[in-house]
Amino acid sequence: MGNNHKDYNEEHENGGMASRGVTRPMAEKEVTGHSHDHGDDKGGMDRMKMLYMHHKQTLWIYWMLIILGAWLVISPFTFDYGKDIVQPSGGRSLWISDSMRVLVMKWSDIISGLLLMFFGWRSLTPNRPVSLWIACFIGIWLNLAPVIFWAPNAYIYNNDTIVGVMVIALTILIPGMPNMITYMKMGSVIPPGWSYNPSSWPQRWIMIVLAFxxxxxxxxxxxxxxxYTDYAWDPFFGESTMKVLNSNMSHSLPISDGAFVGHWPIRSNS
Structure with a gap:
């Protein structure tokens, strides 16, 4: 028992789960204190304590999901989705009519908002990882819907983009992966055969910045x-970017490939 207690202390001194972003310092400190008092790590019981404490510390997140959901629900009734309908660049033909663009985006925001409110409310109770994952996928959908249905104006595009990103951040980025505390293995932060931790923030930030x-x-x-804009500024390829964005291949696709894929166009020598 003494050796186990010593290993547990060394693990937490070296960072343990907290250094991997799985728990927050307050929960980690409190659980560590309980374990020291009893002289042993109670395994699953301590993990559930950490889960409940972590949920208590991040309770504001789930209220934010409810608020964002309410915002989405009232948006179609506050702003006129059918006002100043914009046509895509290059005179491309769409697979959906203007009236349907407005109608679909209205119901997309209303349904997404109601679902966010429901699953945000469910997430107020600890140990509801499925609800958080569903909310996360709603955030992803909010980024895709304006592209798939050619949102009729810039407000809808920007509103869904901002709310969608906030939902993704609130569900899996700020609090960490849902319920990771319950299945994350305790141990050294450096994997066997490695001289450093490949999941540490110094290793992550480059990919995070590039992806963002x-x-x-x-x-x-x-x-x-x-x-929504008449010009696409590009410091490397100049007006060639707009030519690629309005190319025949781009027009042959049913959605905006620039918004869906996201790539720097390669300038042709021809």
């Missing part, structure tokens, strides 16, 4: 193809 930058570029290219 690529997403920003993708959404910006989408604003041009969907017709």
């Amino acid at each position: 930058f690529g997403w920003i570029v993708s959404r910006y290219l989408g604003t041009f193809q969907l017709g």
